[in-house]
Amino acid sequence: MRLLPVLAILGLLIWSGMSPAGAATPSDWPSLGANAAQSNFNADETALTTKNVRKLKVKWTVPIPDVSYPVVAGGHVYVPQQKGKSVHAEALDVLTGKPVATFTKGARGGLLVNGGKLYLAGHSLEILDASTGEKDAEIKGPSTSREATFTYPIADSRVVLAGYAGAGKKVANSIYAIDPASDTVLWHSPSQNAQGAITAGRVLTLTSTGTVAYGESSGKTVTTEASLLSDWFGSGDLAFTVASAANHNATLFAYDTSGHSAWSRKVGPRMDPRGWAHAAAPQGVYVAMLKPYEGLEALDPADGSVQWRARLPGIQRLAAANGMVFALSNEMGMPLRLAVYRADSGKVVASLSLSAGYFAFSTSNELMIAEGMVFVRAVGPGGPTLVALAP
Numbered sequence: 001m002r003l004l005p006v007l008a009i010l011g012l013l014i015w016s017g018m019s020p021a022g023a024a025t026p027s028d029w030p031s032l033g034a035n036a037a038q039s040n041f042n043a044d045e046t047a048l049t050t051k052n053v054r055k056l057k058v059k060w061t062v063p064i065p066d067v068s069y070p071v072v073a074g075g076h077v078y079v080p081q082q083k084g085k086s087v088h089a090e091a092l093d094v095l096t097g098k099p100v101a102t103f104t105k106g107a108r109g110g111l112l113v114n115g116g117k118l119y120l121a122g123h124s125l126e127i128l129d130a131s132t133g134e135k136d137a138e139i140k141g142p143s144t145s146r147e148a149t150f151t152y153p154i155a156d157s158r159v160v161l162a163g164y165a166g167a168g169k170k171v172a173n174s175i176y177a178i179d180p181a182s183d184t185v186l187w188h189s190p191s192q193n194a195q196g197a198i199t200a201g202r203v204l205t206l207t208s209t210g211t212v213a214y215g216e217s218s219g220k221t222v223t224t225e226a227s228l229l230s231d232w233f234g235s236g237d238l239a240f241t242v243a244s245a246a247n248h249n250a251t252l253f254a255y256d257t258s259g260h261s262a263w264s265r266k267v268g269p270r271m272d273p274r275g276w277a278h279a280a281a282p283q284g285v286y287v288a289m290l291k292p293y294e295g296l297e298a299l300d301p302a303d304g305s306v307q308w309r310a311r312l313p314g315i316q317r318l319a320a321a322n323g324m325v326f327a328l329s330n331e332m333g334m335p336l337r338l339a340v341y342r343a344d345s346g347k348v349v350a351s352l353s354l355s356a357g358y359f360a361f362s363t364s365n366e367l368m369i370a371e372g373m374v375f376v377r378a379v380g381p382g383g384p385t386l387v388a389l390a391p
Helices: none
Strands: 055-061 071-073 076-083 088-095 098-103 110-114 117-120 123-127 135-140 147-156 160-165 174-179 184-190 197-199 202-206 209-215 221-224 232-235 239-245 250-255 259-270 276-281 286-291 295-299 306-311 315-321 324-329 337-342 348-351 369-370 371-378 384-388
Touching: 055 135, 055 371, 071 110, 076 110, 076 384, 088 160, 110 147, 117 160, 123 147, 123 286, 135 348, 147 348, 174 369, 184 209, 197 239, 202 232, 209 371, 232 276, 239 276, 250 286, 259 286, 286 315, 295 324, 324 369
Parallel strands: 276 315
Antiparallel strands: 055 384, 071 076, 076 088, 088 098, 110 117, 117 123, 123 135, 147 160, 160 174, 174 184, 197 202, 202 209, 209 221, 232 239, 239 250, 250 259, 276 286, 286 295, 295 306, 315 324, 324 337, 337 348, 369 371, 371 384
16 A cells, blocks of 8 residues: 555644544554663553464555654554655554655654654654644754754653764764653763663663763763673663673673673674664563574573573564564565564464565564554565554
């Protein structure tokens, strides 16, 4: 299904019976990685079960560019759309994929729905009322470069966090913490990758020398780890990263709230592990592994002990919801595959393949579980595509 044209007026949007997005719903995936902890775990998803997940089938598809990423909130899927050289956003009905609204604000750096507001990250961070599309506020960065952009907005109950890529030597990359009530900047601090994760009151990001943990409220440096150069995710009071520290094997490191190492476990050979497939839930941490074979393993968050393992070559992304672990894989020469496991035992619940001509590509929010549906970003016969599956 190709998107139908949606009329826009005065740079805002026209609504077509759209209910307030951002309102409380049973199951949203409103940001990158599902939440501020980047856990890829949807704690509120209950509609998909071990019984009906076997009946998953494609409900609709829409083309989307290979920049920015989609999110799901309030019964709508917000997707990036290429408009000439610009990237805007559209809202689609979650059940049909039909467009209900368009936003003519820059969204190249990502999207977020939080507290009834839609955040569009572009040259500035536009903050819109999600029920009307009217602009509430705008956060501007210091760079005058047209390539400078805000990136990867996320939020918890305290702050909205967004990276800022300065696109030049004069303005270094950084990360901004914004008060969601007043839409004002609380602090901003250096961040080489202009991306962060929030867990246990700490903002974890990278600088030129390694990982830094900023206090969520103050922006002041709490701890540093010079040897860890990779992205972070969290669950409860633990923070995790997969890194090849000191040129050693790719290892999953777990850290407690004080910044001390809780445990570690090797998961692969020496390599660049950024973007490592993971999902973190209270009952288990699920990660891709390359040793002793290619697949995934479930680890006990308390001590890193193995709960179960499963062979699955070509893992792209992992997600967890309602006692299940969803794994998207694309083994060379094989069709794009979605495998579903019981989170407690690793027993295969369902396995299905997309039609020939669909392939995986590593990208943000490549796999989302929300609204009783599974959303997959793939390359289809016509190019990059969002595929929506439901029982």
